[in-house]
Amino acid sequence: MKFNNGNWTMIKAINEKNNYLHRALFFICLVCIHFQLKAQKGNEQQMNVFIDALMKKMTLDEKVGQLNQYASNWSTGPISPGGNIIQEIKEGRVGSLLNVKGVDKTRALQEVAMQSRLKIPLLFALDVVHGYKTTFPIPLAEAASWDLNAIKQSARIAAIETAASGIHWTFAPMVDISRDPRWGRVMEGAGEDPYLGSLIAKARIKGFQGNGLGSLDAVMACAKHFAAYGAAIGGRDYNSVDMSEHTLWEIYLPPFKAAVDAGVATMMNSFNDLNGIPATGSAYLQRDILKGKWKFKGFVVSDWGSIGEMVEHGYAVDKSDAAQKAILAGNDMDMESRSYTANLAQLVKEGKVPIAMIDDAVKRILTKKYEMGLFDDPFRYCNEQREKDAINNPQHRIIARDVAQKSIVLLKNQNNLLPLSKSTKTIAVIGPLAKSKEDMLGFWNVPWQDNSDVVTLYEGIEKKVSNSTKLLYAAGVDPNDTTKSGFAEAVNAALQSDVVIVSVGEKRSMSGEAKSRSNIHLPGVQEDLIKALYATGKPIIVIINAGRPLIFDWTANNVPAIIYTWWLGSEAGNAIANVLFGDYNPSGKLPMTFPRTEGQIPIHYDYFNTGRPAPENTKVVNFRSGYIDLPKTPKYAFGYGLSYTTFKYEGLKLSDSMMTKGKNIEVYFTLTNTGKVAGEEVAQLYIRDKVASLVRPVKELKGFEKVYLNPGESKVIHFKIDRDKLSFYNQKLEWKAEPGTFMVMIGAASDNIQLQSSFKLID
Secondary structure, eight states: OOOOOHOOOOHHHHHHHHHHHHHHHHHHHHHHHHHHHHHHHHHHHHHHHHHHHHHHHOOOOHHHHTTTTEEEEEEEEEETTEEEEEEHHHHTTTOEEESOHHHHHHHHHHHTTTSSOOOOOOEEEEESBBBSSBEEEEHHHTTTOHHHHHHHHHHHHHHHHHHHHTOEOOOOBBOOOOOOOSSGGGGOOOOHHHHHHHHHHHHHHHHHHOBBTBBTTBOOOOEETTTTGOOOOGTTTTTOBBOOHHIIIISSSSHHHHHHHTTEEEEOOOOOOETEEEEGOOOOIIIIIIIIIIIOOSEEEETTTTTTTTTHHSSSSSSSHHHHHHHHHHHBBBSSSSSHHHHHHHHHHHEEEEEEHHHHHHHHHHHHHHTTTTOTTTTTTTHHHHHHHHHOOOHHHHHHHHHHHHHOEEEEEGGOOOOOTOOOOOOEEETTTTTTTTHHOTEEEEEEEETTTOOHHHHHHHHOTTOOOOOEOOOOOOOOOOOOTTHHHHHHHHHOOSSEEEEOOOOOGGGSSSOOOOOSSSSSTTHHHHHHHHTTOOEEEEEOSSSSSBBBBBHHHHHHHEEEEOOOTTTTTHHHHHHHEEEEEEEOOOOBBOOOGGGGOOOOOOOBBOBBBOTTSSSSSSSSSSSSSSSSSSOTTTTBBOOOSSSEEEEEEEEOOOEEEEEEEEEEEEEEEEESSOEEEEEEEEEESSOOOOOOOOOOEEEEEEEETTTTOEEEEEEEEEEGGEEEEEEEEEEEEOOOOEEEEEEEETTEEEEEEEEEEEO
């Protein structure tokens, strides 16, 4: 088009018209936002008036009752170890119950609450960690998907089923950062990285809380455990934590701050002491940081019995002293220690606890009950038909299978042994977990009497292969045993087969709360079984089910194909079969570093360099930092994971060589699928601050994108680096970016950097 004055006049007129439309739309948006905020403010004022009026009617004992949570075991009725709780509910001395599930039970108990003087409804809570009736992969497995939408969807389905069963509140997500795989609770979290962990925390909270509290398919989320529980010394559950303020703020607090920013309804404090003060009694954590600096508006619940446990810590004389310390520190609700209900009223009367602190805690809890709509209708979550429809929705299983296959990590595929042909003549399926239903679910699944709908590995393979394929099976060994009496049967099955699939790893009881292990090698003699099968000369595929990173160096060095499947839930067998036979191309990447041996723990990718760094993948020489008996590098690095296709990274470009105030650095590169099948790649952005006032990590994850590409297809990937991604907590614990040179690294894993460049930050 040739431009002349007429063209420019026309363009000017169009631009003026567009500008007018933009201004008009902007004005309309402002008006809408104004009325929306006005409505919200009006609703908030109405809520505050209601709650303030209710609290004026409450006795001190009734206020303390709202801060009291009991566990309930349902037999002929709800029974608590401390006695029958029915009378206490009628007297308004219980604010919440946990471990009650099902519309019939929650309705019956809520009816009891409606017999109390003020008819304040109960909150029902349950540990819905990775699914309710439909069990999804354990959280650490889902983190391996690096798929935030899938993770959010998993929590969304869990919330739909949970809320439909009369439950208002889940004790999830666990957002603890952990760098020690000996700690059994790593299975509940998102791994070792605060950036990835923060994004996953937000995704889970958005999934659980949906369109907002009060929606019939939403539950209150609870970010736990506040704080630094994942750094328990020796990887031993409930143990002490000792760390610098800098490490606390830089590594362990970010996912909790992300949870608050995402609108999480509640927080749970942790069992550990932090630098000598139990978290339950820490005013620094709960009042100064959470309710003060972060302006958290929800309420804090103790972990099970943790208020009373401050006596065992040696931090409180007795439960009365513990109750005083906990409420003053900012702990609002007492889960099962019975410290508040027995002592708080007296502490107020003695002047040891200001009534204002009781009132603040009560108002926080009543606010959540109001937001859930329970004052309007205490039984609004008790609809039997909605419960039946939700927990029997077949679409939920389809989504669970999709999330499960996305969580699988391909660790090794020598000579492209995988995927297998569905018409393979004879397949030996061997191993103690191949036919186990319970061990597919993983720890912290919601208990049900019947797990017959869980798909085992054997069942998944059986449905996938052709009618002409023959399957042979042998357990071979029990993970809890050291006997090798089953080896002969397993070897015989292998000798008759064309390919051997071996399912090994941890039983469900081997990872989770109170399941710390000093030895994280494959349990029992399972690796000896693999060696015996390997000696047959048959092609071997090892599938590892576990709740944590395990050590299996011999297998890693010798077996041609290894798939890490974690614990995948209800659809485990179908998801694994999809990967084994190529119906799904694995795309998972490790969210935790896998050590070569326990002596390397704690181990993580974002370590500080030393003044004497040892060369990579070699034993230390010439007085360098490392080991004399093995390389300092891990067996499998953070971010590692293979595919059935290959990807090429090229053409890295930065928008500028300098970042000045108010500007960002735009990063571009091209990713190409150079293989023969479609697949997804998680392209990862790492940054290194070369010189700073504090030593900075050798690299830090600051962005990633999961990209689907067909064979031969290319896509330009874009990352934005803003000042926040360059910032860190300095010696004064100020969040600042310092001028200097920054390395930009793009790769397929933390140890597989394909492209790099640099720029300078100028103040």
